[in-house]
Amino acid sequence: xxxxxxxxxxxxxxxxxxxLLLALTAVALPAQAQTEAGKRTVIEIGSPDFRPYPLAIPxxxxxxxxxxxxxxxxxxxxxxxxxxxxxxxxxxLDPKSYIADPKKEGLAAASIKFEDxxxxxxxxxxxxxxxxxxxxxxxxLRFFDVASGRQLVQKSYTGKVEDAKRFARAFSDEVIFAxxxxxxxxxTRLAAVRKTKSGRELWVMxxxxxxxxxxxxxxxxxxxxAWSRNxxxxxxxxxxxxxxxxYSTPVGGGRPRLLSGERGLNTGGAMSPDGSKLALTxxxxxxxxxxxxxxxxxxxxxxxxxxxxDSSPSWSPNGKRIxxxxxxxxDPHIFxxxxxxxxVKRITDRGTYNQTxxxxxxxxxxxxxARDERNVFDIFTVNPExxxxxxxxxxxxxxxxPSFSPDGNHIVxxxxxxxxxxxxxxxxxxxxxxxxxxxxGFTTPAWSPYLVK
Amino acid sequence: MSGSxxxxxxxxxxxxxxxxxxxxxxxxxxxxxxxxxxxxxxxARKKKANDCAxxxxxxxxxxxxxxxxxxxxxxxxDAKKKAGEAKALAEQAAAxxxxxxxEKKTADDEGPKEKVTDATAANMNMKLGDAVGTxxxxxxDATIREDSKAVxxxxxxxMSKDQGLKVEVEGHCDVRGSTEYNLHLGERxxxxxxxxxxxxxxxxxxxxxxxxxEERPVDMGMSEEAHQRNRRAELKPQ
Numbered sequence: 187x188x189x190x191x192x193x194x195x196x197x198x199x200x201x202x203x204x205x206l207l208l209a210l211t212a213v214a215l216p217a218q219a220q221t222e223a224g225k226r227t228v229i230e231i232g233s234p235d236f237r238p239y240p241l242a243i244p245x246x247x248x249x250x251x252x253x254x255x256x257x258x259x260x261x262x263x264x265x266x267x268x269x270x271x272x273x274x275x276x277x278x279l280d281p282k283s284y285i286a287d288p289k290k291e292g293l294a295a296a297s298i299k300f301e302d303x304x305x306x307x308x309x310x311x312x313x314x315x316x317x318x319x320x321x322x323x324x325x326x327l328r329f330f331d332v333a334s335g336r337q338l339v340q341k342s343y344t345g346k347v348e349d350a351k352r353f354a355r356a357f358s359d360e361v362i363f364a365x366x367x368x369x370x371x372x373x374t375r376l377a378a379v380r381k382t383k384s385g386r387e388l389w390v391m392x393x394x395x396x397x398x399x400x401x402x403x404x405x406x407x408x409x410x411x412a413w414s415r416n417x418x419x420x421x422x423x424x425x426x427x428x429x430x431x432x433y434s435t436p437v438g439g440g441r442p443r444l445l446s447g448e449r450g451l452n453t454g455g456a457m458s459p460d461g462s463k464l465a466l467t468x469x470x471x472x473x474x475x476x477x478x479x480x481x482x483x484x485x486x487x488x489x490x491x492x493x494x495x496d497s498s499p500s501w502s503p504n505g506k507r508i509x510x511x512x513x514x515x516x517d518p519h520i521f522x523x524x525x526x527x528x529x530v531k532r533i534t535d536r537g538t539y540n541q542t543x544x545x546x547x548x549x550x551x552x553x554x555x556a557r558d559e560r561n562v563f564d565i566f567t568v569n570p571e572x573x574x575x576x577x578x579x580x581x582x583x584x585x586x587x588p589s590f591s592p593d594g595n596h597i598v599x600x601x602x603x604x605x606x607x608x609x610x611x612x613x614x615x616x617x618x619x620x621x622x623x624x625x626x627g628f629t630t631p632a633w634s635p636y637l638v639k
Numbered sequence: 640m641s642g643s644x645x646x647x648x649x650x651x652x653x654x655x656x657x658x659x660x661x662x663x664x665x666x667x668x669x670x671x672x673x674x675x676x677x678x679x680x681x682x683a684r685k686k687k688a689n690d691c692a693x694x695x696x697x698x699x700x701x702x703x704x705x706x707x708x709x710x711x712x713x714x715x716x717d718a719k720k721k722a723g724e725a726k727a728l729a730e731q732a733a734a735x736x737x738x739x740x741x742e743k744k745t746a747d748d749e750g751p752k753e754k755v756t757d758a759t760a761a762n763m764n765m766k767l768g769d770a771v772g773t774x775x776x777x778x779x780d781a782t783i784r785e786d787s788k789a790v791x792x793x794x795x796x797x798m799s800k801d802q803g804l805k806v807e808v809e810g811h812c813d814v815r816g817s818t819e820y821n822l823h824l825g826e827r828x829x830x831x832x833x834x835x836x837x838x839x840x841x842x843x844x845x846x847x848x849x850x851x852x853e854e855r856p857v858d859m860g861m862s863e864e865a866h867q868r869n870r871r872a873e874l875k876p877q
Contacts (some may be wrong), residue, residue, distance in 0.1 A: 293656055379818075386854060402784060407851070408821055409818055409822075409852075423822075428849070437683075450826065450848075451823060453819050453822055454819050467819070469826055472830070474826065495820065495827065497816070497819055497823050498819050511817075511819075511820060518779075539816070541816065541820050561815075565814070586817065587817060630818050
């Protein structure tokens with residue numbers, strides 16, 4: 187029989203690989219449980235005997251043999267380590283503990299003494315060699331299963347020196363996919379609002395907070411960024427023409443396009459998973475209600491009809507349902523309805539102030555912000571079927587505005603635990619919380635969809 | 640003939656009783672409102688409000704007369720409302736009254752008591768000058784508070800006399816809560832103000848509303864006082 191534990195593992199790692207379940211139960215518990223079925227390894231969060239997958243990432247070698255590797259090579263090593271530290275299912279082993287001789291060991295499996303890596307406790311090993319010539323960079327990156335000594339991933343990258351991080355991210359995603367069967371998130375980005383002296387502008391940045399660029403720079407108030415499904419545009423509310431209209435603008439720069447300019451508020455544009463529809467909140471009929479329209483702006487249809495505030499729609503991954511906030515029972519709570527507005531159901535039974543629902547891409551959870559009895563805001567998840575609630579943050583300032591990573595394993599949010607509002611990322615169970623930004627003044631982060639095909 | 644009348648009477652009697660009952664209760668309440676308004680008027684008179692805050696005092700007097708007329712005409716709900724206005728105006732007139740005063744000065748002096756920001760009022764169009772300002776709201780609430788009604792009544796009075804006057808009502812929230820929900824809450828506050836003004840005779844076309852949610856706080860602090868200062872609607876002449 188299946189053990190419930192295995193189901194957790196499956197849901198987390200490999201929702202579409204029933205073969206893995208068989209493999210898991212068969213292999214049972216050797217530490218490096220590599221399965222024959224899919225070369226995938228047991229990693230499990232949240233159970234008492236959870237052990238993150240121990241990964242060794244020795245310094246990427248400068249193949250030109252320079253004593254001090256080029257900065258780009260250093261950057262590549264750092265990015266790889268940072269990525270796998272972020273992924274809560276991994277633990278990057280301390281490089282100081284490595285005993286293998288980097289001079290003697292090459293990149294090929296044949297030249298690697300795997301006992302040395304077994305002895306430092308590694309299940310996996312990432313190795314790389316890079317050649318920098320002028321402004322060009324050539325990288326050879328590999329991932330090995332330590333127990334079997336097998337090479338599971340090998341990739342070669344050629345580009346400019348400034349591509350070093352990009353290559354490291356791409357390779358990280360390859361390793362995640364090889365191990366778990368789901369796509370890695372390291373090539374996704376974050377959008378957020380940044381407070382400026384004159385207003386609020388939209389920014390995008392990489393997951394490590396680097397590469398931050400302004401998407402709007404109009405001096406007006408630009409709010410509530412949401413990604414288009416193809417990741418090429420941001421949908422947002424702006425006061426640039428006085429009335430808070432909904433616009434869409436290319437992430438790489440360009441003119442905003444008006445999506446909805448109804449009198450009053452046009453907020454919370456959320457594109458349906460298939461990209462065909464846009465859910466939004468309008469106050470044009472004298473009250474804040476949720477509407478849905480075709481992506482081209484035609485066919486506007488009202489979904490809610492209540493005296494209260496209805497806002498903040500978030501689609502279920504199958505596009506059949508919409509989570510939203512409503513104060514129809516007095517205090518704001520999280521509700522769910524069918525995509526045609528029928529079958530409204532209240533999801534949060536507890537608390538008095540629940541807002542900002544974001545439906546996990548896996549479908550099983552809705553993350554939201556709740557104010558607790560001490561008037562502190564924290565992030566919670568709720569299962570929309572069982573209404574089971576889980577608290578993810580506590581006693582660390584105010585934590586708000588959660589947004590799921592496209593793999594559903596991580597959540598980006600804002601926290602005031604270090605003073606001003608900054609952007610943080612955590613695992614979906616609340617573990618492994620880390621700050622992303624280096625300056626304050628960021629709000630309403632939104633995690634992009636997968637950006638690389 | 641009489642045979643057909645009798646059953647009708649039988650039906651009509653309980654209906655009549657129900658009618659008396661249903662109108663009887665609110666009528667009593669309207670009397671209470673009128674009584675309260677009269678008491679407030681007495682208080683205002685004692686403080687020489689008819690000298691110090693003549694316009695407001697007279698407006699209160701007119702409102703109380705109107706409330707009485709409405710009550711007698713059976714318009715109980717309207718009478719109640721009007722009596723409430725009269726009471727607020729009378730209280731306002733009383734509060735504005737002290738020795739050596741005049742209407743203009745007292746209107747300015749009322750600011751702190753009714754939480755009208757003078758700084759905002761100073762920028763106002765002269766005609767609306769004394770009447771416009773900022774009103775405040777309770778947490779997560781868009782209901783017009785009692786302490787705001789006098790200010791709004793004054794705005795309505797000026798605006799209803801000159802339909803060329805226009806205001807934009809800005810709704811604002813404190814910095815707690817989500818960006819999006821606060822945008823909608825702020826708009827609800829602005830809309831409450833608009834509805835209040837319209838109910839008092841201002842034409843809907845004279846009032847525009849806009850919400851800035853929590854994006855334009857006047858106080859960056861995190862104290863309860865700071866939050867209160869940010870939960871507001873600002874009336875700005877256009």
